[in-house]
Amino acid sequence: MNRLPLRVACFVLQGLLVSGGLLTFDAMLTANEYLDSRFPQFEPELRALLAQHCVVRPLKAGEKMLQTGQYFRSTMLVAEGRAKLYREGEEGGEFFMYYLEPGQACALSMVCSDRQQSSEVMAVAEEDTVVLLLPLDLMDDLMRQFRSWYYFVIETYRSRYEELLVVIDHVIFKGMDERLEFYLKNQYDKLQKRDLSITHQQIANDLNTSREVISRLLKKMEQQGRLVLHRNYIEWRG
Amino acid sequence: MNRLPLRVACFVLQGLLVSGGLLTFDAMLTANEYLDSRFPQFEPELRALLAQHCVVRPLKAGEKMLQTGQYFRSTMLVAEGRAKLYREGEEGGEFFMYYLEPGQACALSMVCSDRQQSSEVMAVAEEDTVVLLLPLDLMDDLMRQFRSWYYFVIETYRSRYEELLVVIDHVIFKGMDERLEFYLKNQYDKLQKRDLSITHQQIANDLNTSREVISRLLKKMEQQGRLVLHRNYIEWRG
DNA sequence: GTGGCTATGTGACTAAAGTCACTGTGCAGG
DNA sequence: CCTGCACAGTGACTTTAGTCACATAGCCAC
CATH class of the missing domain: 2.60.120.10 (Jelly Rolls)
Known part of the structure; x- marks a missing residue:
């Protein structure tokens, strides 16, 4: 900043x-x-x-x-x-x-x-x-x-x-859901950009889990209105 | 030592x-x-x-x-x-x-x-x-x-x-089994005593899991001859 | 030696996470 | 415009760990 x-x-x-x-x-x-x-x-x-x-x-x-x-x-x-x-x-x-x-x-x-x-x-x-x-x-x-x-x-x-x-x-x-949330928040804080250009696979690697798990959790967060999913990026709503 | x-x-x-x-x-x-x-x-x-x-x-x-x-x-x-x-x-x-x-x-x-x-x-x-x-x-x-x-x-x-x-x-x-093993080995190394006076509950606390999980894993290790279980202590065979 | 306490053993169930297999989809390059 | 590909979505299943309920088993004190 x-x-x-x-x-x-x-x-x-x-x-x-x-x-x-x-x-x-x-x-x-x-x-x-x-x-x-x-x-x-x-x-x-x-x-x-x-x-x-x-x-x-x-x-x-x-x-x-x-x-x-x-x-x-x-x-x-x-x-x-x-x-x-x-x-x-x-x-x-x-x-x-x-x-x-x-x-x-x-x-x-x-x-x-x-x-x-x-x-x-x-x-x-x-x-x-x-x-x-x-x-x-x-x-x-x-x-x-x-x-x-x-x-x-x-x-x-x-x-x-x-x-x-x-x-x-x-x-x-913490469970994977909270860890994912923390991870995304961290990304947002560091980059100060609402659009996080990252794939589900990359997140999965960083958290040492599998893509499917991340995809599912992200989908859940989207349904809660906490973010919007796009191809190759995630729109974060802090 | x-x-x-x-x-x-x-x-x-x-x-x-x-x-x-x-x-x-x-x-x-x-x-x-x-x-x-x-x-x-x-x-x-x-x-x-x-x-x-x-x-x-x-x-x-x-x-x-x-x-x-x-x-x-x-x-x-x-x-x-x-x-x-x-x-x-x-x-x-x-x-x-x-x-x-x-x-x-x-x-x-x-x-x-x-x-x-x-x-x-x-x-x-x-x-x-x-x-x-x-x-x-x-x-x-x-x-x-x-x-x-x-x-x-x-x-x-x-x-x-x-x-x-x-x-x-x-x-x-690592899974809980390996973590338990590492924990016990660590105890043994520090204390240099084969008899580790510790309860399953204490181990469970240290590893942030439940006693039952520890009891079961210990039992498995006993069956493999890696240790002998007693009341209030565990006999370690490194 | 019996009552009570704590430690341990175990089966049955639930929950979370990981795996597999396959489907859909946006997009760049021919 | 279609095709190939990387990315993403999803159902079904396995594995691991955590929970619940209750049975046993040492051990100390009286």
Whole structure:
């Protein structure tokens, strides 16, 4: 919501025309610009240091950021777009956990340990996304030198932990109907669009259930006037 | 496992007789002693500082450490015993998440934020337990001054986050039979006793299901020779 | 050793979710 | 305009889990 003016300002600054409001990679900013706009809470010296060491990495929608079992090479900060984090089951199946948005970071990639740490989750760019990659061996110094950095790390862990708590709550205490409703509401809140372009199959994947179950529940919600079903999208009435 | 010699040594030091191997509160150590034995990774100055500011709080088995909705007043380090963390559902029901053991801390209580933060989970002492309480406003300074402290905080969050991931995995991808098996194995690993003194009802509560379901699954496992059922305890054959 | 309490065993039923098989439908590309 | 295809709708059935009702079985206290 409050990100849009800023984004527009940056584009204007560069004198670029962006089609349909979507980020095109031509419009990519520099590390410095991303840090200033997305991570304003960092001290200027910290931003300068990060800019010096980070790699700006654009990802196309659908591209994988992180694979289960993959070793971390760097800390990832999300600068633009949206990353979807989900857990994979050993025998197939997946389960959506939460999104990472601009200004947030992947908690698991922030451990400042020597031992190689492998990822327990999958992350994929849901739209065209830009991430800043920071070498892991920088973490220790940042932690020691910059107060805003360790606040950021702690806050990242805390908020991701609490997201997981909410997820657990739903899975344990709620039925599929409530989980579906929460899922749709969540989508609506994030995107701020009444038309959610998503198929029943995609929802079923995210909730780790089958399409038929979702179709039936959606139909029931439609009959209650809580939404309208269309091909390839769902019209949400919050 | 490796805690016992230490514990015994401390008792001997104090010339106390401890009945049945259980900690009696007469045998309680000083903050300094707990810190030295349970948190040896902390710098000596950090331990000294913590000892100066902390309160040693004994809890009887079953006593509540943390209530859902309660505001944090202090950071809690577990020095002795075992704390059980679980989530409560809005309409009743509970769900076991994990244990906190000596040397560990409650992640949620470590946030160094000004705003009042209320607990999202319940914690109860599973056996007689000793916790060290640290004033929240100390956190900031500790974080800045002591490297081993922020390692500890980060590691606490990381490990609790990963515990939650495992929990989610089981709930999402596994049936009740596998979850029960994992639960029992977990109990066995933690206690290192083949006889798990627990009732079917307690298990059912922890897994948020009904006693009958647990009884039936246990019976099935008994028929497969994976355990032997008794009144009030279960004999585990790993 | 008997009464009472708690823990456990079990059959029968209900509910929720998952599976299978097949039908309908909007839409893009020839 | 029709055809192929991905998406969506639906009935029938299976499986898993949760509920209800009641039977048994240890165990402690008196």
